[in-house]
Amino acid sequence: MLKQRIITALVLVALSIWALFFSSDLVWKGVLLFIAFIAAWEWTAFAQIKTPSLRVTYALGVLVGANYAMDVFTMQNIALLTLLEAVILITVVTRYQRTEGKVGTKSVGFVLLTGILAVLLFAVSMYQFRTEFGPLTLLLSMLLVWSIDTGAYFSGRRFGKNKLAVYVSPGKTWEGVLGGGLLTFFIALFVLYYLQQPIQLSFFILAFVLTAIALFSVFGDLFESVLKRQVNLKDSGKILPGHGGILDRIDSVLIAIPMLYLAWHYSALM
Numbered sequence: 001m002l003k004q005r006i007i008t009a010l011v012l013v014a015l016s017i018w019a020l021f022f023s024s025d026l027v028w029k030g031v032l033l034f035i036a037f038i039a040a041w042e043w044t045a046f047a048q049i050k051t052p053s054l055r056v057t058y059a060l061g062v063l064v065g066a067n068y069a070m071d072v073f074t075m076q077n078i079a080l081l082t083l084l085e086a087v088i089l090i091t092v093v094t095r096y097q098r099t100e101g102k103v104g105t106k107s108v109g110f111v112l113l114t115g116i117l118a119v120l121l122f123a124v125s126m127y128q129f130r131t132e133f134g135p136l137t138l139l140l141s142m143l144l145v146w147s148i149d150t151g152a153y154f155s156g157r158r159f160g161k162n163k164l165a166v167y168v169s170p171g172k173t174w175e176g177v178l179g180g181g182l183l184t185f186f187i188a189l190f191v192l193y194y195l196q197q198p199i200q201l202s203f204f205i206l207a208f209v210l211t212a213i214a215l216f217s218v219f220g221d222l223f224e225s226v227l228k229r230q231v232n233l234k235d236s237g238k239i240l241p242g243h244g245g246i247l248d249r250i251d252s253v254l255i256a257i258p259m260l261y262l263a264w265h266y267s268a269l270m
Helices: 002-022 025-047 052-072 075-098 108-133 135-159 174-195 203-230 246-267
Strands: 163-165 169-173
Touching: 002 025, 002 135, 025 052, 025 108, 025 203, 025 246, 052 108, 075 108, 075 203, 075 246, 108 135, 108 246, 135 169, 135 174, 135 203, 135 246, 163 174, 169 174, 169 203, 174 203, 203 246
Parallel strands: none
Antiparallel strands: 163 169
């Protein structure tokens, strides 16, 4: 299993670096639409839709919507939809935790609409982010989200005592999240110094904003955990040997990427 995970991870890294840095805008758009299709297909499992034709129809609908939105969405559109998604994530996760795992969101329509919102917004933000700020800024911004997981893992193992959301994800602790946030803040300072992007905010203020967004990405992970627990799923899919599904790999960045894009965009305008 470990060998399979390593091989899959290496292939994913190689393909991601190629697509991000060396592909044309058209190819990059195609890659994102493919990811959106697979992610939408996997999302139907959260609504317990098993009929292949219905799953394909939903996934194609998300793909078509994302393709259209990539070219017409404004920053105002992205900002409003990101706020809506954030409210949904907070509401569902906190309610599930508060009711000790008894109440999440059982509405099939709500689950499917949330999937359209999350996947479409992610694809659009990834596409416009690369276009406006370049692949390196996008990659290093994603690194901030990944650093939360890394810092939280080691801090949680060493100092973790107080559970973050025991009914949603029993392994997460407040100490782990705090450690992940601290690591991310220092990495954010390095990223800002290294990139030297033209911004109107101080490095420390923007680093704090980027760290706060990375911390909020934990809600993306917790939200998917709620959806999977409601239907007794371990993984969102099986397309990635040893890693599960596409959604299992991008659950945190689904909400973080639109937020990070907004932070970079508006910090350059202030």
